[in-house]
Amino acid sequence: MSTQLTAVLVPAFIPSPSQGVWELGPLPLRGYALCILLGIFAGYLLGKRRWVARGGKAEVAGDMVMWAVPFGLVGARIYHVLTDYQLYFGDGRNPVDALKIWNGGLGIWGGVAFGALGAWIACRRHGVPFLAMADAFAPGVALAQAIGRWGNWFNQELFGGPTTQPWGLEIDLAHRPEGYEQFATFHPTFLYEFLWNLGVVALVILVDRRYKLGHGRAFALYVAGYTLGRGWIEYMRIDTVNHVFGLRLNVWTSIILFIAAIAYFVISLRRRPGQEDLTALPDGDSGSGSAAATAADADADADAETATSADDDTSASAAADDTEAATDMEKPATAPASADATEADNSAEPQADVPADPKADGGDVKAPGDGARA
Numbered sequence: 001m002s003t004q005l006t007a008v009l010v011p012a013f014i015p016s017p018s019q020g021v022w023e024l025g026p027l028p029l030r031g032y033a034l035c036i037l038l039g040i041f042a043g044y045l046l047g048k049r050r051w052v053a054r055g056g057k058a059e060v061a062g063d064m065v066m067w068a069v070p071f072g073l074v075g076a077r078i079y080h081v082l083t084d085y086q087l088y089f090g091d092g093r094n095p096v097d098a099l100k101i102w103n104g105g106l107g108i109w110g111g112v113a114f115g116a117l118g119a120w121i122a123c124r125r126h127g128v129p130f131l132a133m134a135d136a137f138a139p140g141v142a143l144a145q146a147i148g149r150w151g152n153w154f155n156q157e158l159f160g161g162p163t164t165q166p167w168g169l170e171i172d173l174a175h176r177p178e179g180y181e182q183f184a185t186f187h188p189t190f191l192y193e194f195l196w197n198l199g200v201v202a203l204v205i206l207v208d209r210r211y212k213l214g215h216g217r218a219f220a221l222y223v224a225g226y227t228l229g230r231g232w233i234e235y236m237r238i239d240t241v242n243h244v245f246g247l248r249l250n251v252w253t254s255i256i257l258f259i260a261a262i263a264y265f266v267i268s269l270r271r272r273p274g275q276e277d278l279t280a281l282p283d284g285d286s287g288s289g290s291a292a293a294t295a296a297d298a299d300a301d302a303d304a305e306t307a308t309s310a311d312d313d314t315s316a317s318a319a320a321d322d323t324e325a326a327t328d329m330e331k332p333a334t335a336p337a338s339a340d341a342t343e344a345d346n347s348a349e350p351q352a353d354v355p356a357d358p359k360a361d362g363g364d365v366k367a368p369g370d371g372a373r374a
Contacts, residue, residue: 013168013185020154030102031154035147040069043144047137054136055278060126064133067118075114079107083249084241104155108145109253132276135218139204142222146197152190160187160236167191177238189233196229214275215268223261227254
């Protein structure tokens with residue numbers, strides 16, 4: 001009796017939602033979209049808090065998100081369509097479906113790449129270091145992914161192989177892949193990735209708090225941590241995707257990015273240890289890039305003007321010195337001439353009080369001023 005009661009209260013599987021869309025008049029409210037938006041908002045709050053704690057401005061973080069999110073959504077959809085093109089192009093397919101983002105299908109790496117591009121543009125506009133922004137928002141990106149994965153639960157998609165474990169995910173017959181119609185429960189890979197990503201969030205925060213990661217190393221740690229889990233989780237999934245050398249494309253992507261992230265972490269740690277000082281940024285960091293460039297040009301002009309003034313002063317001083325030197329050079333030539341003339345005049349007159357110079361036979365007369373100048 002107790003066993004039957006437990007089975008009723010605690011089902012031996014995870015049920016899927018009865019619906020993923022709610023109609024609010026003409027506006028459909030989709031569970032998938034809600035999870036994505038909730039993840040973005042939670043990731044933004046966490047990233048902004050870390051950015052401000054490092055000395056950055058909250059408005060800069062807000063503007064960065066306004067650039068990164070649209071870029072990221074577009075990039076995520078492009079990556080999905082390119083890597084799963086057979087779902088939208090070919091016989092019996094409608095290419096217009098590639099635009100229906102609400103039906104699911106976002107490639108995380110396209111989202112990260114294009115989102116980083118949008119964030120870079122925002123950082124350039126505000127004159128803040130992009131890698132410092134990436135480090136601040138690294139755990140926020142992982143948190144956004146974790147929450148967004150629940151959208152797969154609403155859509156009953158991207159699950160793993162069949163399982164009889166009590167945490168197996170019940171999938172409606174309409175959503176089971178071809179060849180798996182006889183199975184009712186599957187591995188909830190969305191839940192595995194949700195839990196793994198929460199662990200990545202904790203990992204990045206704790207390591208960053210202990211070692212003060214900078215220059216993109218916190219973001220590299222996020223990439224390495226995420227891909228390490230995504231590789232084996234991706235390997236469990238049974239949805240139709242492209243394979244390369246027997247492995248799913250995203251497994252290869254995870255392997256490559258994991259190696260690249262570890263390599264960047266090590267090289268960056270050797271070449272650029274420490275962490276950027278955001279408190280040293282100018283007060284006008286919330287201005288546009290063009291304004292910052294104008295200010296820089298103005299400073300350069302001021303420096304040039306100061307240098308020119310210094311050169312002018314130096315030239316004037318040199319000219320004055322030259323004039324004074326020339327005057328000094330003229331004075332010795334004039335003074336002896338005057339003295340010689342005076343002496344000659346005096347020698348023409350009788351000098352009763354001055355005894356004759358015994359050396360005057362040679363006709364040379366010593367000027368009195370010569371001894372004083374010497």
